[in-house]
Amino acid sequence: MRLLPIHMCREGMKLAKKIYSEEGLVLLAEQVELTSKLIARLSECGVSFVYIQDPRTADLVVPDLISEETRQHALQEIRTNFRGMMDKPNRKSGATYPYIAKPFREVMNMVIDDLTSQKDAMLMLMNMGIVDDYLFQHSLNVCVYSTLLGIASGYTREQLMTLGLGAMLHDIGKTQISSSLLKKTGSLTRDEYEEMKRHAERGFYLLKDEPNIPLLAAHCAYQHHERLDGSGYPRGIKGDEIHEYAKWIGLVDSYDAMTSTRIYRNPMLPHQAVEALYTGTGTLYEQRMLQTFRDKVAIYPLGVTVKLQTGESGVVVDIKASCPHRPVVRVLQDVAGMDLKKPYEVDLSTQLTMMISSVNEDPRLAEVSGA
Structure with a gap:
């Protein structure tokens, strides 16, 4: 092929x-x-x-990183639960029925089982499908990539569960942003950009009191756009103030965005995206994380x-x-x-x-x- x-x-x-x-x-x-x-x-x-x-x-x-069964189940749960939240704009913090932890933990167990069953699994392109809503596939991609990097870093299963949940739900705050803004093809106005940036904080408040969702997963949603030098958002924290899981997710989030088709640009190939990420060594991303990432991604x-x-x-x-x-x-x-x-x-x-x-x-x- x-x-x-x-x-x-x-x-x-x-x-x-x-x-x-x-x-x-x-x-x-x-x-x-x-x-x-x-x-x-x-x-x-x-x-x-x-x-x-x-x-x-x-x-x-x-080879596929995850099985067809896992892919279908994961996308179904992400789509169903995220759309349920989209139908309830301005949702307050705290759980409302149905709880999201059970289905997403089931998905994470399937993802972890698939990835740990493969020896020397490499980070391969997953964007081989129709993308009507970028948010759903992106959430799955970031989850799979982050979990694979967690395995490479020697994380325990419970650590992988927390990292994977944080990665799968890192953009859940976007369910509280209007679809017209998320799918806008032109440049964002200053006010629109500020509204878009609020998804990180909104994601934190959606998740922080959710039963059986680790508080650390909520912080992943809060911190995944923070950067080492303090240039990120929403709080401009830097260095060790950013949790390691959020650093992984921020790195993978950028990579998947670069290698995915977006409504406003064509995708990069992996070697181009990795090169772009390396320009942020020591300022946006940690060098050791970039090295681990580069060692696990199929650049070609x-x-x-x-x-x-x-x-x-x-x-x-x-x-x-x-x-x-x-x-x-x-x-x-x-x-x-x-x-x-x-x-x-x-x-x-x-x-x-x-x-x-x-x-x-x-x-x-x-x-x-x-x-």
């Missing part, structure tokens, strides 16, 4: 991985043949990348098309946990862009003089041999 930007897809290509609906249900299954109308529709619905079949990479299997996702500095092009077919930024590339085209009769693989973790020069930049790479 190959990972292609939707704008590089062509009629006749066949899907190699499922496309999910907003509810986490399977919208398009493997083997579905793409048409021009289907490609256009997927693009309109916010699908930026798809996995397509290619006989030259037929042996490539891209499996299946992505890359060009080497030699001029040859190919597909990332393996990622070594010990060196994720130096993947194994199956070279498919020579420097002239001609398909090789005998593709070969280059392990960049051992071939240190070879570098990736670009990703998904040559439209000729959208042509899939034998499809």
Whole structure:
């Protein structure tokens, strides 16, 4: 299989991985043949990348971080409970029936079980579906990514539960902000921006008295936009005043926002987002956290098309946990862009003089041999 930007897809290509609906249900299954109308529709619905079949990479299997069952259950609970709060604007602090702790704890147990069952699991792109409401998928993504980083940091299951709940609910305050403001495509006015920033404080007050939701999870919602140098909001706290969990969530929140399709811009690829995050080393994010993050993220996702500095092009077919930024590339085209009769693989973790020069930049790479 190959990972292609939707704008590089062509009629006749066949899907190699499922496309999910907003509810986490399977919208398009493997083997579905793409048409021009289907490609256009997927693009309109916010699908930026798809996995397509290619006989030259037929042996490539891209694992999912969480199971289809977990994805569906999580998105259903996030959607149902968040929309219930959207229907009750200006909700006061303290619980109102139904309590949200039970369903979200069930989701977290499923997420933790899925992630801990995988050895050397890498942080992979999860945005392979229709995005009608960014808030729901984003909440799940940040939860899964943060939990994976918590596992890498040696957290106990109870610590993972608190971190994961804080991550899943970090943006719950946005349920108290008007949908028109959340989905505005143009620049926000000063007043609108100030209103948007209030979601952090509102999230804290929604969660702080909720039965069986740890108070620390409420503080994650409160602090996830705070930054090391005090430039964040809502309180401008800095350094050790910000809880470690909130620092993780703030980092992952930024990463997922960069790599997701938004109504006002196209997504970045992981290597671009990681590079952008590193510009905030020591000012916005802790260096040790960025290093752990970089060591766990698939900077060049499996299946992505890359060009080497030699001029040859190919597909990332393996990622070594010990060196994720130096993947194994199956070279498919020579420097002239001609398909090789005998593709070969280059392990960049051992071939240190070879570098990736670009990703998904040559439209000729959208042509899939034998499809």
